[in-house]
Amino acid sequence: MTQSLDRPVTPPRPDLLDAPPDRPARRGWFGRYYTIPLAVAAAAYLLYQLPPYLTFDPANTHIPMQFPLHYAVLAGHVMTGAITLVTLCLQLWPWLRRNHPAVHRWSGRLYVFAGALPSAALALVMFPFSFPAGSVAVLMSGVMWAVTAVVGWVRARQGRYAEHRRWMLYSFAIVWGQTVWGLVIGLTLFRLPFAIDITYISESARWVGWVGNLVLVHWWLERTARRGQGPVVTGRRS
Ligand code: HEM
Numbered sequence: 001m002t003q004s005l006d007r008p009v010t011p012p013r014p015d016l017l018d019a020p021p022d023r024p025a026r027r028g029w030f031g032r033y034y035t036i037p038l039a040v041a042a043a044a045y046l047l048y049q050l051p052p053y054l055t056f057d058p059a060n061t062h063i064p065m066q067f068p069l070h071y072a073v074l075a076g077h078v079m080t081g082a083i084t085l086v087t088l089c090l091q092l093w094p095w096l097r098r099n100h101p102a103v104h105r106w107s108g109r110l111y112v113f114a115g116a117l118p119s120a121a122l123a124l125v126m127f128p129f130s131f132p133a134g135s136v137a138v139l140m141s142g143v144m145w146a147v148t149a150v151v152g153w154v155r156a157r158q159g160r161y162a163e164h165r166r167w168m169l170y171s172f173a174i175v176w177g178q179t180v181w182g183l184v185i186g187l188t189l190f191r192l193p194f195a196i197d198i199t200y201i202s203e204s205a206r207w208v209g210w211v212g213n214l215v216l217v218h219w220w221l222e223r224t225a226r227r228g229q230g231p232v233v234t235g236r237r238s
Helices: 029-033 035-049 070-091 094-099 101-129 135-157 161-190 198-226
Strands: none
Touching: 029 035, 035 070, 035 161, 070 101, 070 161, 094 101, 101 135, 101 161, 135 161, 135 198, 161 198
């Protein structure tokens, strides 16, 4: 990845995050339309998970309430988590980044400050009461989710857009893996024709999704950077 840190910076041009102007992005069908399956999966996840928390009735939750404010903390975690899944789809939409950079900036701030940070903080409050199998994965993913989102935001503020993109993609990979893939893995293992110990199901659902996603995203970033398809970095803002 080439960076010219001594040059004065041009203001952020979101199109530069996608492909260098002299080397148009080589995008196949998936490269152009991946936001559609992403949005459909996010909507399906939210339709499945959100309703019990819209009634504000603790009796509707799937998990046992263990301390006085447990329901409030859980509902807050779920609502702010929903903000991250919606803004994530907006952030990854190339058309929106190119044509409405202001919307990209604002939905990015929402992702970090109204979504990832409060949702991760509330997840950490619930962590000691969480089902023990796989709880280390919950702790690690929560911390890494918040850290990657903040570093991604700081890099954007510094005008270091290639690094901004990299950290934000890590953040998206973690949250997507912990939620959507975690749920898919858990439900699939539960529905197999033979019984698997709940400990293994919980460990798998809480580790495999986000770690697998993170490894895949890192591999893809390195691969595209080596091919010279990585983003152009215009330098620092100050
Ligand atoms: C890395 C990110 C996340 C972590 C570490 C995390 C962690 C947690 C924790 C500790 C709980 C309490 C129940 C348990 O012990 O498993 C929980 C529940 C829940 N979380 Fe998250 N969460 C994350 C992201 C999200 C996001 C983005 C959403 C989107 C809406 C979400 C939706 C939920 C829901 C719906 C529940 C209740 C589970 C149920 O009713 O079955 N979480 N999460």
